[in-house]
Amino acid sequence: MTAPLPHRAIAKANRKADFPTMAWHTLLLFFMGFALVTGLRFAFDHAKGGWRAALEPIMLQGDVVRWHVWASIALTGLVAGYIAFLVKARLAARWKVSKVMLKAPVKAARWQAINRAVYWLGLTTFVVAVLSGIWLYFLPFFGWLELVGYVHEITSWALVAYMLIHVIAQFVMGGIWQLLKIFIPRFDLLQAGAVMGVAGVSGALGFAALDWSATRDLVAAKADTAPLVDGKLDDAVWQNAQKQMVYTSHGWNVAGGETPIEVRAAVHGDRIYIATSWPDDTRSYMRLPLKKTAQGWVRMIGDDPRHTYDGADTIDYYEDKFAIAISPKQSPFGGGWHFGPDPLPGVKKPLQGRGYHFTDDGSVVDLWHWKASRTGATGQAEDSLFGPPVPYDPVKHEVRYPAGYASDKKDKDSGYQDNFAKGPHGWSVNWPSRSVTPKYLPRDLAKLQARLGTSQSPYESHGSEFNMGPDEIVPYSKALDDKIPVGTLIPALYWTKPMSGPAGDVAARGYWQNGRWTVEFSRKLDAPDAQDVAIKDGVYLWFAAFNHNQTRHSWHILPVRLRLPH
CATH class of the missing domain: 2.60.40.1190 (Immunoglobulin-like)
Incomplete structure (x- = not known):
């Protein structure tokens, strides 16, 4: 029988993120940023001046429409992969919000519940961004494209705001180590990570196939x-x-x-x-x-x-x-x-x-x-x-x-x-x-x-x-x-x-x-x-x-x- 880990060892382990989660966060941050700076470019092209001009330094130049589609394909794969990872690793509890935890006397427990609520806020925003993007790209015959375009842009900025709120909530919940652990991997859940990779590639290929067949x-x-x-x-x-x-x-x-x-x-x-x-x-x-x-x-x-x-x-x-x-x-x-x-x-x-x-x-x-x-x-x-x-x-x-x-x-x-x-x-x-x-x-x-x-x-x-x-x-x-x-x-x-x-x-x-x-x-x-x-x-x-x-x-x-x- 394996002896239980001492409290100090558990605390040290909690200062690290499992490698699949760390890799997923890194890729998500990159491709969300890539989607934002490419999408902003052709949103600005249509706009009649305004505040977007101040963002010129961060916008990419070139074949940005194609790059934006690539970013969308990658994000689709990341979402599909993460869902498969949560199921395989039995980590659905990461998203469970409990009323008991929200009222818990311990600050860390309360903020853990708040952080999970923030997850759902981010997920809802992401879903709206995805649906509006699908409308613009695959379903333009529904009309209202200018309005839906604004919704897509607003939800993109809302996702940026979500990431900031997520960082703040993580810091309040566990201090600086809670933030730093995403950069310090522990090599476990690798089997679930492999499932995430397969599901992610499959999701990306599925989107690419849909893109190809939509012509x-x-x-x-x-x-x-x-x-x-x-x-x-x-x-x-x-x-x-x-x-x-x-x-x-x-x-x-x-x-x-x-x-x-x-x-x-x-x-x-x-x-x-x-x-x-x-x-x-x-x-x-x-x-x-x-x-x-x-x-x-x-x-x-x-x-x-x-x-x-x-x-x-x-x-x-x-x-x-x-x-x-x-x-x-x-x-x-x-x-x-x-x-x-x-x-x-x-x-x-x-x-x-x-x-x-x-x-x-x-x-x-x-x-x-x-x-x-x-x-x-x-x-x-x-x-x-x-x-x-x-x-x-x-x-x-x-x-x-x-x-x-x-x-x-x-x-x-x-x-x-x-x-x-x-x-x-x-x-x-x-x-x-x-x-x-x-x-x-x-x-x-x-x-x-x-x-x-x-x-x-x-x-x-x-x-x-x-x-x-x-x-x-x-x-x-x-x-x-x-x-x-x-x-x-x-x-x-x-x-x-x-x-x-x-x-x-x-x-x-x-x-x-x-x-x-x-x-x-x-x-x-x-x-x-x-x-x-x-x-x-x-x-x-x-x-x-x-x-x-x-x-x-x-x-x-x-x-x-x-x-x-x-």
Whole structure:
């Protein structure tokens, strides 16, 4: 028979934590912190200023959405493992709160009960954080994403508060040794620890499998005749094609930031057709118009000095846009979005301080970018990409560095053009001044204004694409300029022929009616050039809607997988 341990030996043993508990606490602290500093980054990206700016030093930069998902997978495994550990080691009593203990005359006993009550408070907070995260990630179709996002953020901070309360309660219960014992292991309960490890890995793999399986399929219909790319969806193939709803959030100029997007796809011959539709109260065509003042013409780049075109962040004088990102990779945004004010050290920082689009593995994310005024008039979407960062050139990139975001090559003088002279940096020659001299003036101002509509507000619907076509322009002359009244707005864009070259590979046409945009896209299935992604069975798609803003588009994390007909 083994002799009982003396009181001093028991006290010494109680100054140590079993190794599985110590390891679990260490991993939990790391991954909770990792989840917090990654989640804060894209929460701050959506926020309109505020207190989060003070937390900039602790936020991670880069591919934070993917890292946040990884942290969630790890935390799922840790919770599953700890539950298995408590069961195997028969330590459920660690969580039992007794009324007798709460009223015990001994201080240590009372605080032990209080500490267990704190456990339950932390568990409840953790469950709310998990459920809100599941809602945002897997169940966005329930809506209320902005509110649920706030709940998720608040519970994340509540967990930080819980950890502080937990430390205080432990200290009051047992003094400094009660805190230090988590760093001093005793090597027992190792069998239960092994069970915890197996259960933890299984839980993490289960979450990863759920994440993988949550990607929904968009099954393309096989069209007997090619649909007309006109944005009206009255072709026979669209009546029977599968509809997939994509729920996006974080968009600006939209109530709650949410934009549900309806998507359909079809194949005819060697071409893919993708139809998209989403709600938008106004038809916004006005992009950075030129305004006649008593001192001359100026660019209207944004009324709010915090959000201007020269800061790559205008939210008023801008056209509606829509983008489809295409990648063979399932990673969020194909690995093409890196958040933060300086995610690519050694080059010029992003103007808006929110990040860059680029890939860091040499891959390319194809981007079909429909722009209501710039490409809308010619029935196209600008074929663009997220790729490896371009070499930094201090002269060329004096104003703005694009990182890995670029348009495919465009033939000279094709497609939309800026209606003012530009310097070697790609901005107005007078930059940073807003003053410009137009290259072209309207041939018939009254006729142009009749087409564009009478509204001069960026927040109201406009009549037509805010540009000037080849039959509407004449070269600038002071004589004609003198006839134009002060206060007149004219487009800052013109075009003389459709976009040609690789940038013009994608046909697209938008149609707005009754508070809803519909845009149809079409391109060859095979990649027309090296900057494109071939449309194959299983390719992944992401969608983004821009409500008359430059970069504050809505977005979603889980992609849609395209399935082609056999």
